[in-house]
Amino acid sequence: MNYVGIDIGGTNIKAGVVDDTGAVRDLRRTPTVIDDIDKLLKTLTTIVSDFQGHTSIEAVGIGIPGLRSTKTHLIETSPNIPCIHNLNLEALLSKQLKLPVISENDANAGAYGEWVAGAARGLQYMAYLTIGTGLGCGLVLSGALYRGASGYAGEIGHVNVEPDGRPCACGSTGCFETRVSAPGLIATARELGMTESSAEGIYNMAIQGDTAALATFEVSGRFLGIACANLINLLNLESIVIGGGVMASSDLLLRSAADEVRRRAFEPAARICPIVQSQLRTDAGLIGAAMLARDR
Amino acid sequence: MNYVGIDIGGTNIKAGVVDDTGAVRDLRRTPTVIDDIDKLLKTLTTIVSDFQGHTSIEAVGIGIPGLRSTKTHLIETSPNIPCIHNLNLEALLSKQLKLPVISENDANAGAYGEWVAGAARGLQYMAYLTIGTGLGCGLVLSGALYRGASGYAGEIGHVNVEPDGRPCACGSTGCFETRVSAPGLIATARELGMTESSAEGIYNMAIQGDTAALATFEVSGRFLGIACANLINLLNLESIVIGGGVMASSDLLLRSAADEVRRRAFEPAARICPIVQSQLRTDAGLIGAAMLARDR
Numbered sequence: 001m002n003y004v005g006i007d008i009g010g011t012n013i014k015a016g017v018v019d020d021t022g023a024v025r026d027l028r029r030t031p032t033v034i035d036d037i038d039k040l041l042k043t044l045t046t047i048v049s050d051f052q053g054h055t056s057i058e059a060v061g062i063g064i065p066g067l068r069s070t071k072t073h074l075i076e077t078s079p080n081i082p083c084i085h086n087l088n089l090e091a092l093l094s095k096q097l098k099l100p101v102i103s104e105n106d107a108n109a110g111a112y113g114e115w116v117a118g119a120a121r122g123l124q125y126m127a128y129l130t131i132g133t134g135l136g137c138g139l140v141l142s143g144a145l146y147r148g149a150s151g152y153a154g155e156i157g158h159v160n161v162e163p164d165g166r167p168c169a170c171g172s173t174g175c176f177e178t179r180v181s182a183p184g185l186i187a188t189a190r191e192l193g194m195t196e197s198s199a200e201g202i203y204n205m206a207i208q209g210d211t212a213a214l215a216t217f218e219v220s221g222r223f224l225g226i227a228c229a230n231l232i233n234l235l236n237l238e239s240i241v242i243g244g245g246v247m248a249s250s251d252l253l254l255r256s257a258a259d260e261v262r263r264r265a266f267e268p269a270a271r272i273c274p275i276v277q278s279q280l281r282t283d284a285g286l287i288g289a290a291m292l293a294r295d296r
Numbered sequence: 297m298n299y300v301g302i303d304i305g306g307t308n309i310k311a312g313v314v315d316d317t318g319a320v321r322d323l324r325r326t327p328t329v330i331d332d333i334d335k336l337l338k339t340l341t342t343i344v345s346d347f348q349g350h351t352s353i354e355a356v357g358i359g360i361p362g363l364r365s366t367k368t369h370l371i372e373t374s375p376n377i378p379c380i381h382n383l384n385l386e387a388l389l390s391k392q393l394k395l396p397v398i399s400e401n402d403a404n405a406g407a408y409g410e411w412v413a414g415a416a417r418g419l420q421y422m423a424y425l426t427i428g429t430g431l432g433c434g435l436v437l438s439g440a441l442y443r444g445a446s447g448y449a450g451e452i453g454h455v456n457v458e459p460d461g462r463p464c465a466c467g468s469t470g471c472f473e474t475r476v477s478a479p480g481l482i483a484t485a486r487e488l489g490m491t492e493s494s495a496e497g498i499y500n501m502a503i504q505g506d507t508a509a510l511a512t513f514e515v516s517g518r519f520l521g522i523a524c525a526n527l528i529n530l531l532n533l534e535s536i537v538i539g540g541g542v543m544a545s546s547d548l549l550l551r552s553a554a555d556e557v558r559r560r561a562f563e564p565a566a567r568i569c570p571i572v573q574s575q576l577r578t579d580a581g582l583i584g585a586a587m588l589a590r591d592r
Contacts, residue, residue, distance in 0.1 A: 159529055263467070
């Protein structure tokens with residue numbers, strides 16, 4: 001059987017044909033239409049139809065950055081894709097495609113992907129953190145994707161770590177996302193006197209030995225470590241898998257994160273919880289969405 | 297059917313006969329022997345035997361402050377009761393009493409009590425926070441007591457909220473417990489110029505209108521609110537139940553906690569998650585332990 005997995009990002013849509021084992025058979029990428037729902041739906045149906053020209057598709061899974069209610073199946077809000085608002089994407093697409101369609105928060109989809117086909121295969125308790133424009137998180141607890149009472153669980157990006165810290169887009173101050181994300185990294189670099197305006201630029205300077213760039217990764221990694229220690233102490237996990245765009249620079253981040261975990265997490269809980277890099281890398285979301293469609 | 301529930305604290309042991317519905321039929325309290333395991337076991341078997349003189353007992357449940365491994369059933373460590381160390385209290389007592397005996401972390405037992413017979417009856421997702429000498433936490437997720445991979449879950453007392461904050465007994469700095477606990481309250485009062493050395497004393501001054509005492513509760517309540525907002529954003533719960541000795545002063549703490557939750561938690565998640573006082577009060581642990589023995 002084959003499934004289509006679609007990862008809708010604020011900039012690009014990444015879609016693939018994924019087989020029963022989680023292997024990607026065909027892949028394409030296209031820009032995201034963020035302000036016209038009809039055009040966005042058209043893009044999605046065209047992608048699936050094109051795939052159907054080559055292979056038989058059983059079902060479609062979609063990962064979306066936003067809050068999806070498990071009660072109504074509506075995407076309530078998707079800050080980076082404003083045309084998706086109180087929308088039942090599953091019903092709309094299913095009607096047009098005449099295929100089963102499921103939708104899920106993108107970080108949850110990524111967690112599911114790493115769990116069934118990536119770095120956390122066979123475990124019962126894991127967290128997947130995805131560091132990019134924001135800090136996303138999906139949880140697998142007691143052997144099942146954990147969505148919480150209404151589907152909103154996993155927002156570690158908006159767990160507080162500095163009550164009087166940096167202002168966050170969510171309205172609070174001092175959320176982890178203000179520290180552990182591309183914009184958070186850039187803000188730290190600026191505080192340390194750098195003028196770089198991309199996480200990639202800071203990384204390139206760090207590997208050349210630039211002191212401020214190295215310090216930027218050390219500070220950000222420290223906060224990543226605190227987020228991991230918090231998850232370990234609260235949820236007693238077996239693995240934390242770190243992915244997302246910023247993880248090109250994972251070696252620098254993970255080094256200082258590990259120090260912080262040793263300092264702050266209970267030793268018997270930390271001992272059983274390695275912090276590892278994503279195996280599925282930037283395909284985690286689409287593979288997870290396809291596997292959710294498989295297991296619907 | 298009747299069960300014995302025992303809540304072993306660092307100072308006192310509280311034990312009761314609890315019926316099938318969670319109602320306490322008989323209650324007694326005795327000092328905890330913390331440094332002699334034989335004397336402690338003798339105290340526990342005497343309590344149960346005395347109860348058996350009046351009524352038939354089906355099973356015994358024990359709540360203990362410490363780390364209990366779900367894999368080995370050992371209490372690995374109990375910092376306030378040093379004679380309990382790598383000990384299978386269940387096996388030892390069961391052999392002596394010739395009754396089924398279960399043990400559980402005390403905050404987990406309290407959460408279970410509030411869930412089956414208290415403020416969170418009928419819910420699927422809840423947290424129980426107990427504020428006393430420390431800050432304990434038990435979780436019910438997806439309709440079951442959540443213990444994590446090895447039984448250590450729920451340590452929100454050692455979730456970090458101020459990376460460079462007060463030193464914590466666990467070795468880290470800035471854990472919630474350094475703020476939300478009786479010692480945390482006293483430390484805040486001292487910083488605000490007070491000389492009181494008990495949470496109760498600070499509370500008595502606050503209700504008389506003392507400015508520093510009121511500010512102490514406001515600051516502590518603020519951190520309690522951040523802990524609640526973090527739980528809401530990460531776990532998308534239906535209720536947070538607050539109990540423990542310090543909750544005699546709950547009115548003052550909960551007021552400023554509520555402001556902080558409004559400021560920091562996602563509105564759709566916070567809307568469905570009331571923060572309420574414990575219904576079982578100081579009996580939550582023993583009732584929960586008895587109900588865990590019932591449902592063993």
